[in-house]
Amino acid sequence: MTAHILVVDDEPQIRRFLRISLTANGYRVLEADTAAQGIAMARETRPDLLILDLGLPDMDGQEVITALRQTMDLPIIVLSVRAQETDKVEALDRGANDYLVKPFGVAELMARIRASLRPRMDKDAAVVESGAVRIDLGRRIVTRSGEEVRLSKREWDLLAGLARHPDHVRTHRALLMEVWGPAHVEETAYLRVYINQLRQKLEEDPAHPDLIVTDPGVGYRLKRRD
């Protein structure tokens, strides 16, 4: 079945470029140029995915996320400008699934769309594989090249928090909340230390991580490689 993608952006040039490349990749594209129209169309047509520009003329894109999240569960990919990390973090915390920095390449966009459209992980039963690393969420076992890697409880919780949303960025706040609880959502130093420990145990070259990658100022993402 062809996936429907709703593009909400006020720039006709960007809509045009997205329409051409998305159609070429086999998606069906719907377009809206204002937030109000976007929300209405999303509710009406129930698309499979929403690409949302944060800078809209009639309403802040953040409001659109909040409005849609109240009733709908569709994946949302946010388009934003670089150096506005706070916007990205806010969008993710409001419930967006991922973000892309303008300007972006088509390849990157397609990768994000694919990741977002992949059927949601069956919570604790799934297995995530990336390169030599295999994470069995159900059995709570991590192996690297077949050998089991021993993790502490918090290391596991953190890794699981990333693995449950593979290829999606998870904000510092969300991870801290999940692993350390609401009292520690500001303690980014905890994250740095544990991410470093995980990298030491799981990455081939911890200096050039390609399993757990950093989104500066936003969060981390677990990258799936074949």
Place this chain on the structure above:
Amino acid sequence: MSEADENRPSPEALLAEARREGRGRLKVFLGAAPGVGKTYAMLETAHEHRREGADIVIGLVETHGRRETERLVHGLETVPRRDVEYRGRLFHEMDLDRLLERRPKIVLVDELAHTNIPGSRHVKRWQDVEELLAADIDVYTTLNIQHIESLNDVIEQIADIKVRETVPDSVLAMADEIELIDLPPQDLIKRLQEGKVYLPEQARRAVGHFFSPGTLTALREMALRHAAERVDRQMVDYMRAHAIAGPWPARERVLVCLDGGMDGTRLVRVAKRAAERRGAAWMAVTVETAGAFALSETAKDRLSTAMRLATQLGGEALTLQGEDIVATVLAYARERNATMVVVGRPRRGRIALGKSVTERLVAKAGDINVLVTEAGTPPVKPAARRGGIAPPDWLGHLFALTVCAVATAVAFAIDWARLSIGNISVAYLLAVLVVAMKAGLRPAILASLCSFLAFNFFFTEPRYTFTIADSQNILTVGFFLIAAVIVSNLAARLRSQIRSVRESARRTSNLYDFGRKISAAATLDDVLWAVVHHVANTIRGKSMVLLPTDKHLAIAAGYPPEDQLDDKSAAAADWAWSHGGIAGRGSTTLPAALWLFIPLKTSRSAVGVLGVQMLEDADIPSPDQMRLLETLADQAAVAIERTTLVADIETARVATERERLRSALLSSLSHDLRTPLVSILGAASSMLSDELSLDDDARRDLTQTIQDEAERLNRFVQNLLDMTKLGAGALKPRVDWADLRDIVGAAVERAGRLARAHVLKIEIADDMPLLCVDPVLMEQVIFNLLDNACKYSPAGTQVKIWAIRTKEHIAIEIADLGPGIPAEDREKVFDMFYRVDQADAQSGTGLGLAICRGIIEAHGGTIRAEPGLHGAGTCILIHLPLPPEAPLPEQDPVS
């Protein structure tokens, strides 16, 4: 003085000429008495000008119902007067604001000496006129000779009337033209008899005497002489301003000595006239001697009135300190090159031991002329009212009685011990001395009388009577009294000496203290705070400083803090600011205000206004306080200007820098923005073109070009944006705990294709702590440096990122093996748009390193360029301060 110096235009004269530029001209129609036709003449002149097309209006003309005058008023535009209600009556005053708004070329303002109704902006009409002149409006006005301030007392003698409405001589001196309206006395008397002369109420009573041929002749002569002196002075001024050699006297000075003992106002006027005639400067001095008895309140009042009059008449007024009045005055006179000293005739009826001050002054003056003149008798009424007799010193007298009682007790003891009676008298003498020392003359006299009575009653034969048997005892009283007088005099002298020394020490230390405080203040706020705090303490009241903002004055600081002014005070502050003069309570301008405002002026400019208010509403600063305040205001103005000057210099520097940057930016934009656009447009149009048949490879090539160039353009725009934010101070680091490995990793990731051609080596020390930085900005720094290193070194060479932690800081190095940066450029490469000239001009933006420096400095670190290891290539060295200890999580065991 050499010939050449003599011929140079005198600076004062040139200044005075220059000051007239941009100011309206003042023409005074001067008459000897009411009724000579000044108003008429003024109106006639006005009509002449109007016929010539001049923009002339009537600000205020009093016709007093005279028909000829009224006829002349018609045909001239009249600016309506302002109605003022005062004590239930309606008055019509000149509408100054409307005139300033109307801005005619010439305004007619009758009766310059008029006193405005209380509640008007100025006390006197001549002050209104000054404001009109300052607004570059010409003013025609009328004035009678008896209203001139310095002639005031002479007129009083001649005409036997007290003239209250006076105009300072300085106003008249300012007049650019004086037209004398002359009418022979006989004609004037005839006009009076015909009822053609209007007289104000108070003059009507004296009409008989005033309009006698004798008085009128005298007044006429004075008017004529005044006008003649004016013409003379104008000529001298002209000659001086134009350096025409002429026989004029060197700048002389006339000194007038004042003390509180006599009414000094007449002396001041005499000195002023003497100085005028000689074309000399003049000053009023008083000597504060430590030895003199403290002045009575009346004397202080008289002295301060005379001193203030001196300032009002354009003289200088100052207080000298010294023990010997004559020596102090003469020394000062010589120092200031005074040629004449004016003193009052010694008062009659005063018992003087030796010669009077005046006599000694005359004797010792040498080549200085001494003019001894009759000082006016002090007005009797105020003296009586203020009570020449000081209120009885009850405490002192009580003290005297107590000491006498003690002495009597001691005397009984001596008597009981059967010692000689001489010892008893010594005990009483001691009592008298003690009282004289501690309590002053009157209690001492009381003590000597009591002592004598007690001594007589208790101890001399016959005892317990007041009968004096021995004539020797009379002598005892005499001795007691003499001792009392001498000692109390000495003690009083000492006390007042101490007081005077303390007072002057306090003033000096006050100024010193203030100077120290404001020189230590670095910022404008510190200076302002120091000023208001110090001034408030000095006057024991409130103070504030107002500084000009965009449009008007605003309170910049206050002690105690104040943020609003009542309307009247605000008006006074505005006036003080716009006119550079003192206004408000206790001054002659807007005295209804609650505050007194002193302009803060330096030699360069006016910087603001200082406001003061005494604690008691009715109080105004004393002349002493006023002088101290003015000195403080001067110092404060200099200090405030100093801080604003620093800001000015900084602004100017920034402006120059901005200009340089703008041109650099323009050239950079035209080059760096256009180059990629040229490639993109070229490639895109080739692909669209029907004429070119492109194979797939060529198509791919062109597309790749478009992508590469677009990315380059994107980096450039991003750099520009970052730089703009840095410049606007909007790029504030959002510090967070960050792992340097993460940051470097992200930068390497982003550099991606750019760095692929090089061998990248990353060495980060194991003990590298978590940094406390903005991860996004730091990533930008590493990315820019990595980008530069790859861009400026040959493909295939090594680019190394190396980071360690030292005791002092975190050191990060990014080294390449390119051609390196010449030593003289190593600092400049961090400037915006600076590029090292190289044969193969690389497509840099000239912004990357500037951004790096901006970001690193915002983190409190440093960044510099050095030659690489063994002098090869470039090494960029970053030092960041050591981060604080990170709050680390508890380690949980590995399961």
